[in-house]
Amino acid sequence: MDSKKKIAIVTGANGGIGSEITKGLLKNDFHVVMACRNTENGKKVKEQILAELPGTQLEVMAIDLSDLDSVKKFAQEFKSKLQYLNLLINNAGVLFNSPRRNKDNVEMQFATNHLGHFLLTSLLIDLMPDSPNSRVVSLSSLAHKKSEIWFDDINCEKQTKWDVPYGQSKLACLLFGDELQRRLETAGKKIISVSAHPGGTDSGLFDHMPKILMTIMRYTFVPIFLHSTESAAKPILKAALDADVRGGEYYGPTGLQEMKGAPGIATRTDYSQREDVASKLWDLSEKMTSTNFRISTNSPSNERQL
């Protein structure tokens, strides 16, 4: 590998928005690590991307974000192969319309979308050069507006609406992005944490929804309200790459109902901006991942790698 190349990890890079983010980063001269649950599929997507963008550098590494041991294994493998990290895009996500738990008995969307990324970030942050070009990007959603963090019901057993657990998990991603930024600032770091949402796009995210509903949606709602996955990746790429972006900002599409359109600052609920909630969530996340997520003040500051 070119020793001056910027390195990015994109979780869930083998599909939907993740593969579009990957292409965007390759076009910006990054070496991209596709962090995939299904590595066979990941390798096929890698070959497709290489056919489109020959000469770019990307590789596939295995991770299951719903499994804390798998996240730790990924971090070890990454550290054994690569010495630094410039961009971490916490993109992977799941949406379910019925209750599921991971092997630790945690609600699957909270486990995958939030806890796995919380642990992954804690294990890799010290590899990031201390510069505003070093970024952690957290993927949230318009769905963050549908929920609170149910500290007394984190598995959402008492919630009656099917989409509240997904909403909670995406709200957690947004609160985490903010709290990470505050803690980076407190530690005197220049690395930034930015959040973004893609609006709406017809991707693998909806594979668990009833087929009949999705067929109807694809003839009605989708063409009017949603945009392509390529467009949906743009707010995330802006958060990752734009020199004008500041830590703690939240980006999304600015068109129709914030579902589509050019990227810009996104709206968010008052609840999602509560520092007390974000701090409490951080403590809970440390407990649920058995992690002490501390940001050291002495990570590498090698400008050559920026």
Ligand SMILES: NC(=O)c1ccc[n+]([C@@H]2O[C@H](COP(=O)([O-])OP(=O)(O)OC[C@H]3O[C@@H](n4cnc5c(N)ncnc54)[C@H](OP(=O)(O)O)[C@@H]3O)[C@@H](O)[C@H]2O)c1
């Ligand atoms: N699509 C939308 O309208 C929309 C709206 C708001 C927010 N988002 C967010 O955008 C992000 C990308 O979603 P998408 O629309 O591109 O969906 P997608 O096409 O389903 O892609 C999701 C990716 O996450 C991966 N993934 C799922 N569970 C995983 C796990 N346990 N470990 C590792 N990887 C895992 C999937 O891998 P597999 O191939 O193995 O399943 C897939 O590569 C998600 O965070 C989602 O919440 C999407």
